[in-house]
Amino acid sequence: MNLLPPLSAIPRDVAAAADYPPHARVRLDDNAWAYISSGAADELTWQDNAAAFDRLRLQSRVLADVRGGHTRLELFGQTFAHPILLAPVAYQKLAHPDGELATAQAADALDAGMVVSTLASCRIEHIARQTRAPLWFQLYPQPDRAFTMDLVRRAEAAGYQALVVTVDAPIAGVRNREQRAGFHLPAGIGAVNLQGMPATPSAPLAPGESAVFDRLMTHAPTWNDIEALRSATRLPLILKGILSVQDARRALEAGADGIVVSNHGGRTLDTLASAIDALPPIADAVGDRLVVLMDGGIRRGTDVLKALALGARAVMIGRAWLYGLAAAGPLGVAHVIRLLRDELEIAMALTGCRTLADISRDLLAPAPRRD
Ligand SMILES: Cc1cc2nc3c(=O)[nH]c(=O)nc-3n(C[C@H](O)[C@H](O)[C@H](O)COP(=O)(O)O)c2cc1C
Numbered sequence: 398m399n400l401l402p403p404l405s406a407i408p409r410d411v412a413a414a415a416d417y418p419p420h421a422r423v424r425l426d427d428n429a430w431a432y433i434s435s436g437a438a439d440e441l442t443w444q445d446n447a448a449a450f451d452r453l454r455l456q457s458r459v460l461a462d463v464r465g466g467h468t469r470l471e472l473f474g475q476t477f478a479h480p481i482l483l484a485p486v487a488y489q490k491l492a493h494p495d496g497e498l499a500t501a502q503a504a505d506a507l508d509a510g511m512v513v514s515t516l517a518s519c520r521i522e523h524i525a526r527q528t529r530a531p532l533w534f535q536l537y538p539q540p541d542r543a544f545t546m547d548l549v550r551r552a553e554a555a556g557y558q559a560l561v562v563t564v565d566a567p568i569a570g571v572r573n574r575e576q577r578a579g580f581h582l583p584a585g586i587g588a589v590n591l592q593g594m595p596a597t598p599s600a601p602l603a604p605g606e607s608a609v610f611d612r613l614m615t616h617a618p619t620w621n622d623i624e625a626l627r628s629a630t631r632l633p634l635i636l637k638g639i640l641s642v643q644d645a646r647r648a649l650e651a652g653a654d655g656i657v658v659s660n661h662g663g664r665t666l667d668t669l670a671s672a673i674d675a676l677p678p679i680a681d682a683v684g685d686r687l688v689v690l691m692d693g694g695i696r697r698g699t700d701v702l703k704a705l706a707l708g709a710r711a712v713m714i715g716r717a718w719l720y721g722l723a724a725a726g727p728l729g730v731a732h733v734i735r736l737l738r739d740e741l742e743i744a745m746a747l748t749g750c751r752t753l754a755d756i757s758r759d760l761l762a763p764a765p766r767r768d
């Protein structure tokens with residue numbers, strides 16, 4: 398007997414995004430759970446992403462007239478109803494049989510921008526036909542650069558409106574929890590958009606050669622690839638995975654239009670700084686010349702408000718909606734977006750913000766003295 402509620406129902410005890418993980422857990426096998434829910438190595442950065450938001454305190458503002466307020470914004474000339482975008486997530490069929498098509502339906506219903514991964518488990522053209530939501534394409538440059546450019550052309554032709562190049566994961570991080578679970582892609586789930594990619598020949602390692610420096614990193618993208626992409630596409634170019642002021646400035650020089658301050662949800666290099674801690678100096682250095690987005694650790698509307706207060710124009714969320722997808726399909730994703738948006742609006746009203754333009758660093762209370 399199946400005691401789980403139907404996949405199209407929101408569990409009764411879910412009142413916040415953080416209530417979804419236990420409902421996702423019971424629907425997923427150990428293999429999928431290890432991939433979806435883990436971070437790199439000791440998972441310190443993954444945990445710190447959320448903990449760093451929790452350490453920040455807001456400052457209320459009372460008696461403000463916020464009638465007629467809204468959360469609309471423009472990014473790269475595109476209008477968004479709210480600043481919460483769905484981060485790129487690979488292989489969404491691990492979470493739900495309809496994978497990215499289910500997520501795209503939810504993005505459509507909740508007016509959320511969606512970033513589709515190179516490693517999507519559905520074809521990017523099929524996803525684009527499924528939704529009227531603003532779609533961006535996340536690019537992992539492939540060893541075959543001509544094939545990579547074909548992917549960009551496919552995304553352009555399918556109507557994707559920005560190119561998000563992920564720069565912080567040229568090789569996989571040390572994913573111990575995946576290793577312990579023996580993570581593998583089940584039959585029928587794979588990177589369908591990479592089908593037909595020419596194989597990259599690779600000789601066995603010679604004595605003294607390094608698997609990292611002499612194999613895995615030999616095809617990794619460099620700043621030259623970013624400059625080449627810049628001249629090859631008219632789409633806004635966004636670099637995802639920037640954590641330092643130096644790299645943010647370099648992104649500007651390379652012709653990027655935007656960056657995502659991100660540590661990949663703590664999935665690549667453990668003990669990196671939390672994304673929200675990394676954000677302020679980067680926003681101060683380049684925020685007037687680049688569109689600065691951020692992701693990592695967002696589970697509450699107050700987290701969104703804090704990120705915008707510290708200089709992000711908009712945020713992306715990853716696991717929060719992915720747990721919703723696993724627990725309740727498109728309805729779960731839509732519910733998570735709705736919860737976060739409602740919480741954001743409440744937080745704006747209680748801090749005296751009528752629009753996103755009213756959000757500033759003044760909304761953060763000074764850190765309490767501990768001496
Ligand atoms: C299961 C999973 C798969 C991911 N796949 C990708 C991907 O294909 N490309 C990418 O740029 N980022 C990927 N990410 C990272 C997210 O885009 C995002 O940076 C991260 O999830 C944000 O942190 P959060 O999960 O705490 O919101 C993935 C994250 C998760 C959890």
Ligand SMILES: CCCCCCC(=O)C(=O)O
Pocket residue numbers: 487516566567568569570661664
């Ligand atoms: C070589 C990097 C593999 C990353 C796979 C997808 C991703 O971004 C993630 O799992 O996180």
